[in-house]
Every structure is written in C-alpha cells, then in structure tokens.
Amino acid sequence: MLDLAIIGGGPAGLTAGLYATRGGLKDVVMFEMGMPGGQITQSSEIENYPGVFREEPHLTGMELMEPWPKQCMHFGLKHEMAEVKQVKKEEDIFKIITPSQEYEAKSVIVCTGSTPKRAGFKGEDEFFGRGVSTCATCDGFFYKDKEVAVLGGGDTALEEALYLANICSKVYLIHRRDKFRAAPPTVERAENNPKIEFVLNATIKEAYGSAMGLDGVIIEQDGKEIDLKVPGLFVFVGHNVNNKVLKQDDGSFLCDVNDWGEVIVNLKMQTSVPGLFAAGDVRVDAAKQVVCAAGDGAVAGIGALNYVQEHFND
Numbered sequence: 588m589l590d591l592a593i594i595g596g597g598p599a600g601l602t603a604g605l606y607a608t609r610g611g612l613k614d615v616v617m618f619e620m621g622m623p624g625g626q627i628t629q630s631s632e633i634e635n636y637p638g639v640f641r642e643e644p645h646l647t648g649m650e651l652m653e654p655w656p657k658q659c660m661h662f663g664l665k666h667e668m669a670e671v672k673q674v675k676k677e678e679d680i681f682k683i684i685t686p687s688q689e690y691e692a693k694s695v696i697v698c699t700g701s702t703p704k705r706a707g708f709k710g711e712d713e714f715f716g717r718g719v720s721t722c723a724t725c726d727g728f729f730y731k732d733k734e735v736a737v738l739g740g741g742d743t744a745l746e747e748a749l750y751l752a753n754i755c756s757k758v759y760l761i762h763r764r765d766k767f768r769a770a771p772p773t774v775e776r777a778e779n780n781p782k783i784e785f786v787l788n789a790t791i792k793e794a795y796g797s798a799m800g801l802d803g804v805i806i807e808q809d810g811k812e813i814d815l816k817v818p819g820l821f822v823f824v825g826h827n828v829n830n831k832v833l834k835q836d837d838g839s840f841l842c843d844v845n846d847w848g849e850v851i852v853n854l855k856m857q858t859s860v861p862g863l864f865a866a867g868d869v870r871v872d873a874a875k876q877v878v879c880a881a882g883d884g885a886v887a888g889i890g891a892l893n894y895v896q897e898h899f900n901d
C-alpha cells in the first residue's frame with residue numbers, strides 16, 4: 588500500500604512530493620498523465636517566480652520546471668505516467684483507479700489544476716501565449732502603459748480588467764451582452780474607472796498579428812466590424828476545475844466542493860475527508876500562480892506526512 592498518492596504533477600504535486608518524501612514518507616507515487624511540470628510549461632515567459640529571473644531572453648515555463656522532477660526523485664518520489672480516473676475511500680483506505688491498475692493509499696493529495704476555457708474565435712489558439720492570455724497577474728506587466736482588451740462579463744473579467752487598469756494605459760472590456768454576470772459593485776467600479784471602456788453586445792471575430800505576436804482583434808458590434816489595435820487580449824470566459832477524479836459512482840464528490848466545483852480546503856489544505864488534501868489551482872480561492880501552487884503543495888505534503896504518521900503508526 589502507498590503511503591501517499593499525489594494526483595497531478597504540476598508545481599503543487601511536485602512540491603507536495605518533495606516535502607512528503609524528504610520528510611520521511613517511503614512509498615509516495617505522483618500520478619501524472621503527461622510529463623511532470625504542469626500548465627506553466629506552456630508559457631513562453633515567466634518573470635514572477637521569486638529568485639528565478641532572466642531578463643532577456645525571458646525564462647520559459649519549461650525552463651523553470653525542468654529541474655523540479657529530478658530534485659523530487661532524488662528524495663524518493665516515484666512518477667507513474669497514468670491518468671487517474673477516480674479516487675474513492677473505503678473505510679480508512681483510499682483507492683486510486685487508473686485505466687490499467689487499482690492502487691491503495693493511506694493518504695491522497697489532489698493537485699489536478701484547472702483549465703481556462705477558450706472563447707473559440709479565429710486566431711485565439713494561434714496567438715495564445717503571444718498576445719492572447721488567460722492570466723492578468725502573469726502577463727499584465729508585459730503591457731505596461733499599453734492598450735489591452737479583456738473578453739468576458741463575469742466576475743473574473745471585471746476584476747481582472749480593474750487589475751489591468753492599474754498597469755495599462757487603457758482597457759477595452761468586450762462582452763457579448765449588455766448585462767453582466769459579475770457582482771453589481773464590481774461592475775460599478777469598472778464603469779467608474781476612467782481607463783476602462785466598455786464594448787458591449789460585441790463578439791470577437793478574429794485575432795490577427797504576425798510572427799512577432801498579436802496586433803489586434805476584429806470585433807463585431809451591431810452588424811459592424813471594428814478593428815481594435817491592441818497587442819494584448821485577455822480572455823476570461825470561465826474555467827474548468829479538474830475535479831473529475833473526485834466524482835463518485837453516484838455523481839457526488841468524495842469531499843466538499845463549492846458551487847463552481849473548486850475543492851474546499853482549510854489553511855492546512857485538508858479537505859472535508861480525513862487523509863485527503865487538495866493543493867494548487869484545483870482548490871477554492873486559488874491565486875492560480877506557480878509560487879502559490881508550490882506553497883500549497885508544501886503545506887499539503889507536510890499535512891499528509893503528519894496524517895500518515897499519526898494514523899498508521901506501523
């Protein structure tokens with residue numbers, strides 16, 4: 588039986604593995620369906636991970652994550668390249684179900700992340716990471732004193748538009764309706780911000796640019812096309828929380844999740860189920876940053892170590 592099963596090998600899962608193995612847990616397996624590293628490996632530049640900074644050329648997400656697995660494996664973390672389909676708990680023991688095998692574990696840390704949704708307009712994928720972004724905290728600074736556009740009408744779009752207005756010279760808020768899902772006080776703050784211009788009842792037809800990156804977006808509004816020349820477009824049309832592994836046969840979740848499917852944890856990353864922890868983007872109120880996911884992973888790794896030592900003193 589495993590001491591600990593970690594589901595997901597991004598910054599949260601790898602750091603959880605490092606702390607749990609280095610702290611003394613023996614049989615720790617990280618189930619990662621791809622190469623370890625997580626979603627940051629898709630990013631062409633990261634400049635807000637403390638202590639690791641390169642001005643030109645920018646440090647890529649792949650470069651940031653490259654040494655992490657080796658450090659974890661040094662202390663005994665094992666990587667199983669498999670997609671976990673389900674995690675169950677029977678009495679005190681967790682079952683980890685993969686397509687080919689079923690594992691037993693004394694504790695589990697879920698670090699499966701979340702995935703921002705794409706809006707689906709032409710050029711979105713082509714310019715993703717080269718002007719099109721889903722993270723204002725990550726990429727907003729690259730557009731300091733420049734004009735940018737934000738797509739979406741929910742809380743995230745409005746809050747991130749306000750964040751970007753602190754950095755950028757102007758923010759066009761493009762939304763397909765004239766009513767917002769965002770909370771009224773947030774909408775009011777955005778309306779009162781002189782740097783934010785609302786472009787309503789409008790959809791993005793196409794993002795265009797060159798090999799250098801995004802040059803602008805073509806918007807359709809009231810049957811007319813508008814050419815908005817912006818080097819940055821932030822898409823906030825919702826996100827999928829990767830919580831499928833917690834779904835039980837009857838459709839319920841193994842532990843408490845909120846209305847948006849985010850796993851509810853306390854400050855020790857403990858879920859409502861003893862021995863089950865969640866860390867990183869999959870958890871409630873996640874800042875969705877590498878440094879925060881790593882911090883969560885450390886807390887959860889220490890928590891799992893204590894849990895196993897207290898409950899299974901063999």
Ligand code: FAD
Pocket residue numbers: 594595596597598599600618619620621622623624625626627628629630631632633634635636669670671672698699700701716722724725726829832866867868869874875876877878880
């Ligand atoms: P993830 O990194 O999403 O890792 C989850 C892992 O779990 C994945 O590797 C996935 O393959 C695996 N997985 C999921 N389900 C299963 C399953 N069922 N079985 C097995 N494996 C599974 N953050 C910053 O701090 N600075 C930045 O500049 C920055 N830029 C970004 C740019 C881009 C393009 C993107 C996409 C994100 C960026 N982020 C940035 C955000 C950062 O990448 C995330 O906050 C961070 O990676 C979250 O870590 P995590 O470990 O919680 O999840």
Ligand code: NAP
Pocket residue numbers: 705706707738739740741742743744746763764766767768823824825826847
């Ligand atoms: P959301 O509430 O689902 O809003 C998504 C927005 O994107 C909607 O305005 C939607 O338009 C628009 N949209 C969806 N698909 C689109 C497409 N293909 N093209 C163009 N626009 C599209 O997502 P969210 O803002 O990420 O919020 C998710 C949940 O987290 C919400 O329940 C939210 O309240 C919560 N949240 C809360 C806070 C907070 O309390 N401070 C902060 C952030 C998020 P329509 O409106 O027309 O459908």
